[in-house]
Amino acid sequence: MLAYTLKRLLTLIPTLLAASILVFLFVHLIPGDPAAILLGDTATPEEVAQLSAEMGFDRPLWIQYFFWLGNVLQGDLGTSIFFREPVLSVIGSGAETSILLATMTMVWIIIIGLPIGILSATKHGTWIDQITSSGAMLAASIPTFWLGLYLIMIFSVTLGWFPSSGFPSLSDEGGISNLRYLLLPSLTLAAPNAALIVRLVRASMLDVSREDHVRTARAKGLHPSRVAIKHIFRNALISVAAAFGFTFAALISEAVVTETVFSLPGIGRLVVQSILRRDYPVIQGVILVIVVLYMVINLLVDLAYARLDPRVSLK
Amino acid sequence: MTASTRGSKTTLRGSDHMALLEVENLEIAVSARGKLLPVVQGISFSVDDNETLGIVGESGCGKSLTSLAIMGLLGGTTVRITGGSIRFDGMDLLTLPEKDRRAIMGNRMAMIFQEPMTSLNPVYRIGDQIIENLRQHQSISNSAARDRVVELLTLVRIPSPSERIDSFPHQMSGGQRQRVMIAMALSCDPKLLIADEPTTALDVTVQKEVLDLMADLQKRMGTAIVLISHDLGVIAETCDKVAVMYRGRMAEAASTADLFAELAHPYTRGLLNSIPVVDRDVEWLEAIPGRVPTLEENLTGCAFHPRCALATELCASNVPATTEFKPGHSVQCHFAGKVAS
Amino acid sequence: MNAMNFLRNAFAGRKLATAGFIWLCLIALAAIIAPLIAPFDPLEIDPVGRLAEPGWPNLFGTDHFGRDTFSRAIYGARMTVIIGMGSVIVALVAGGAIGMLSAYFTRLGHFLMRGVDVLMAFPALLMALVLITLLERSVFNTILVIGIVYATTTARILYGMTLKLKGEVFVDAAICSGAGHTSILIRHILPNLVSPLLVQASFIFAFAQLQAAALDFLGLGLPPEVPSWGNMLSEERIYITRAPWLLIYPGMLIVLSVFSMNLVGDALRDSIDPRFKDDIAGV
Numbered sequence: 056m057l058a059y060t061l062k063r064l065l066t067l068i069p070t071l072l073a074a075s076i077l078v079f080l081f082v083h084l085i086p087g088d089p090a091a092i093l094l095g096d097t098a099t100p101e102e103v104a105q106l107s108a109e110m111g112f113d114r115p116l117w118i119q120y121f122f123w124l125g126n127v128l129q130g131d132l133g134t135s136i137f138f139r140e141p142v143l144s145v146i147g148s149g150a151e152t153s154i155l156l157a158t159m160t161m162v163w164i165i166i167i168g169l170p171i172g173i174l175s176a177t178k179h180g181t182w183i184d185q186i187t188s189s190g191a192m193l194a195a196s197i198p199t200f201w202l203g204l205y206l207i208m209i210f211s212v213t214l215g216w217f218p219s220s221g222f223p224s225l226s227d228e229g230g231i232s233n234l235r236y237l238l239l240p241s242l243t244l245a246a247p248n249a250a251l252i253v254r255l256v257r258a259s260m261l262d263v264s265r266e267d268h269v270r271t272a273r274a275k276g277l278h279p280s281r282v283a284i285k286h287i288f289r290n291a292l293i294s295v296a297a298a299f300g301f302t303f304a305a306l307i308s309e310a311v312v313t314e315t316v317f318s319l320p321g322i323g324r325l326v327v328q329s330i331l332r333r334d335y336p337v338i339q340g341v342i343l344v345i346v347v348l349y350m351v352i353n354l355l356v357d358l359a360y361a362r363l364d365p366r367v368s369l370k
Numbered sequence: 371m372t373a374s375t376r377g378s379k380t381t382l383r384g385s386d387h388m389a390l391l392e393v394e395n396l397e398i399a400v401s402a403r404g405k406l407l408p409v410v411q412g413i414s415f416s417v418d419d420n421e422t423l424g425i426v427g428e429s430g431c432g433k434s435l436t437s438l439a440i441m442g443l444l445g446g447t448t449v450r451i452t453g454g455s456i457r458f459d460g461m462d463l464l465t466l467p468e469k470d471r472r473a474i475m476g477n478r479m480a481m482i483f484q485e486p487m488t489s490l491n492p493v494y495r496i497g498d499q500i501i502e503n504l505r506q507h508q509s510i511s512n513s514a515a516r517d518r519v520v521e522l523l524t525l526v527r528i529p530s531p532s533e534r535i536d537s538f539p540h541q542m543s544g545g546q547r548q549r550v551m552i553a554m555a556l557s558c559d560p561k562l563l564i565a566d567e568p569t570t571a572l573d574v575t576v577q578k579e580v581l582d583l584m585a586d587l588q589k590r591m592g593t594a595i596v597l598i599s600h601d602l603g604v605i606a607e608t609c610d611k612v613a614v615m616y617r618g619r620m621a622e623a624a625s626t627a628d629l630f631a632e633l634a635h636p637y638t639r640g641l642l643n644s645i646p647v648v649d650r651d652v653e654w655l656e657a658i659p660g661r662v663p664t665l666e667e668n669l670t671g672c673a674f675h676p677r678c679a680l681a682t683e684l685c686a687s688n689v690p691a692t693t694e695f696k697p698g699h700s701v702q703c704h705f706a707g708k709v710a711s
Numbered sequence: 712m713n714a715m716n717f718l719r720n721a722f723a724g725r726k727l728a729t730a731g732f733i734w735l736c737l738i739a740l741a742a743i744i745a746p747l748i749a750p751f752d753p754l755e756i757d758p759v760g761r762l763a764e765p766g767w768p769n770l771f772g773t774d775h776f777g778r779d780t781f782s783r784a785i786y787g788a789r790m791t792v793i794i795g796m797g798s799v800i801v802a803l804v805a806g807g808a809i810g811m812l813s814a815y816f817t818r819l820g821h822f823l824m825r826g827v828d829v830l831m832a833f834p835a836l837l838m839a840l841v842l843i844t845l846l847e848r849s850v851f852n853t854i855l856v857i858g859i860v861y862a863t864t865t866a867r868i869l870y871g872m873t874l875k876l877k878g879e880v881f882v883d884a885a886i887c888s889g890a891g892h893t894s895i896l897i898r899h900i901l902p903n904l905v906s907p908l909l910v911q912a913s914f915i916f917a918f919a920q921l922q923a924a925a926l927d928f929l930g931l932g933l934p935p936e937v938p939s940w941g942n943m944l945s946e947e948r949i950y951i952t953r954a955p956w957l958l959i960y961p962g963m964l965i966v967l968s969v970f971s972m973n974l975v976g977d978a979l980r981d982s983i984d985p986r987f988k989d990d991i992a993g994v
Contacts, residue, residue: 073825073826074829192974198944198966200924205958272491273443311836326837326840353832364493
């Protein structure tokens with residue numbers, strides 16, 4: 056297993072490098088002088104020239120890339136124009152929110168999406184299946200921000216059960232109970248994704264139920280629910296697990312909208328604000344972090360795949 | 371192609387005692403595009419302990435559906451039993467509550483299928499899959515079950531059974547997987563084993579091994595076997611009695627010896643003639659002219675008449691009744707016995 | 712693959728999908744004849760009659776500038792259709808070409824698909840945001856960005872499908888009869904891809920709406936003066952309690968249209984060649 060992991064890591068590196076090149080080029084693709092962009096609108100021509108020389112913007116592009124890469128590997132992602140702090144710490148302060156939000160959302164997706172998907176598949180052809188399938192598709196068609204706005208209207212404004220914006224850190228007073236700030240946002244984010252999982256679980260289970268080994272399982276006189284879970288679902292899990300990984304990765308970017316609606320101090324909102332503020336170092340830094348995260352998740356999905364399906368060769 | 375000692379064991383129908391399995395006038399229909407199309411139209415046969423019944427016919431004649439119907443695996447909205455009865459060990463299977471039906475499946479009646487490559491669950495070890503069957507029907511501890519599985523694997527001639535018990539299906543060959551299926555089917559010592567084309571997907575040499583194994587196990591355990599095949603040669607070698615199906619009906623049924631001694635139905639004659647024989651030089655391979663009509667083509671009269679050399683107007687308009695051509699040898703043909711031997 | 716038969720089979724007995732299809736036709740119709748059916752000019756400001764409740768003559772009420780919501784909704788349908796079809800065209804043409812050619816010319820393909828893999832390392836919305844940063848806000852750029860985002864998955868899907876088709880006997884037969892690459896691609900492979908492409912198109916259309924709406928909401932999508940359902944939601948966001956209708960109508964329109972497109976795509980997918988069903992699990 057370890058060898059397999061290392062092998063996969065190795066194949067990851069070229070892709071990471073290629074992606075890093077794209078991210079690096081990002082600043083240079085923006086029309087205008089990179090140094091001027093980095094310093095923002097308020098810089099004087101002298102400051103621009105000085106930074107240009109310091110940063111080596113007059114050197115060939117590929118040399119600049121290597122210097123940049125070197126910095127990145129040492130943890131230096133540049134300095135935010137707006138915050139005048141290292142990009143990494145700016146990102147770090149938003150990380151807690153985003154990670155907690157993503158985790159809570161995944162929890163909802165699993166506890167809502169899986170059972171409904173399984174139910175839908177086992178009751179295939181009945182009205183239960185029709186309702187859950189169509190319902191899931193409907194839920195997947197709702198724009199997250201619209202859902203978020205209405206959840207705020209109902210639960211925060213009208214009923215006053217949950218707060219509608221902000222998120223104090225877990226290390227502030229309130230501790231774990233501060234998670235209630237993330238309840239509505241995570242539900243908002245979970246809804247369309249849970250719907251997709253419902254549909255995927257349903258489709259996978261229906262496909263598997265047509266396979267021969269399910270017939271064998273039934274021929275053993277097993278109870279239908281045992282057949283459904285231990286045989287059908289267990290096999291469907293192989294494709295579903297992959298989807299979970301990608302869903303988690305997709306959550307990272309979809310959280311952008313939710314964080315904006317609920318004014319959460321997360322990385323998503325940071326990206327949007329940085330775009331509006333033209334804080335390019337931060338944008339670049341966030342993209343890099345997210346891309347790396349995405350790839351790590353892909354790797355984990357591969358490993359899970361190997362664990363779930365004995366046919367996958369660990370060579 | 372001799373079946374010398376086999377044929378004399380039992381007659382096909384109606385001894386005084388109740389046979390282990392009695393199928394009477396079974397009718398199965400498929401619903402397609404809002405219509406109900408009959409697939410099996412009134413077939414009857416029986417099997418006794420220690421007997422092997424072979425059901426032979428071309429693809430689409432309904433033999434597989436019949437076996438699934440007996441086993442109770444016709445679950446679903448598209449295929450349904452629409453008439454007739456199935457009695458097993460004195461019980462009326464069609465009126466049995468679901469729970470009791472499942473108590474029989476894998477326990478007193480078991481089935482093995484055509485595709486060993488896909489009939490086992492790929493994510494569980496083969497030992498665990500057999501244990502699952504054991505623990506479903508018997509109160510037996512896990513370790514006792516494991517021992518029993520090793521016994522079974524030895525019985526079906528899987529080498530190194532105590533190691534192979536932890537193999538995954540994809541680590542075994544097709545022939546080995548079919549043996550595992552047999553072991554699983556026989557794990558609770560069933561009275562009836564239904565084998566739906568068990569050797570069709572295997573190499574010829576492996577075929578013989580598996581069939582020999584089944585015959586051997588029958589001798590040991592006294593299991594009744596229903597063997598389904600499209601290969602008349604296989605049937606001839608292994609079965610005590612034969613039922614020939616064509617398009618949902620029983621064209622001919624007799625003990626193997628009687629059947630091969632004197633064929634009564636033109637279709638059976640056609641099947642026999644189309645088997646190439648190794649030790650003779652033949653210029654043409656004889657085939658039955660025409661093709662099996664599709665489900666939706668509605669035919670009047672005898673189902674076989676469009677392809678039959680002896681067909682007359684009578685055949686085109688009247689469905690032949692089942693007649694007793696000889697004692698224990700039934701046929702559905704207006705001209706039974708008039709085929710040139 | 713007879714197109715009419717395909718469509719008829721797809722919708723047979725599926726009431727919801729047929730209803731969705733009809734809804735989409737209505738939207739398309741509204742988009743085309745918008746100037747004829749819109750009771751007011753969508754850009755016309757009426758400070759006096761602002762935030763009026765739905766009724767007569769403003770069927771959907773008015774917004775904070777006093778603009779008629781119903782007329783804006785009708786013109787918004789235009790944007791829906793334009794964005795949807797535009798994104799589909801970009802994604803299918805770019806992604807489809809890359810996917811097909813990569814599968815057909817294997818050496819080139821390995822290189823290209825690695826590139827696609829790298830691009831797929833960027834989550835959808837993020838990629839859209841990044842691209843938007845580099846471009847200014849306009850209808851064309853929004854279409855371009857969303858199209859590129861979905862071109863990657865399309866390329867992947869077409870790659871898989873073309874690979875399967877390439878291995879089929881009829882391609883060998885065509886090669887044996889001396890057909891050139893272009894001929895094989897256009898006359899043999901492409902026709903088989905039409906139905907899966909249609910399915911893919913409907914899903915992209917649906918997701919493009921959601922992406923466009925999200926971008927609009929963030930203030931990074933269509934320019935604010937363009938009437939689109941997403942923009943309507945974005946601008947009227949703060950009036951959610953005072954004038955809830957301003958958010959209900961555009962929101963419902965988006966939901967219904969996306970839902971319809973999903974239903975249609977689903978129905979189409981169930982009717983296509985079973986070989987390809989695994990390849991299209993939705994976008």
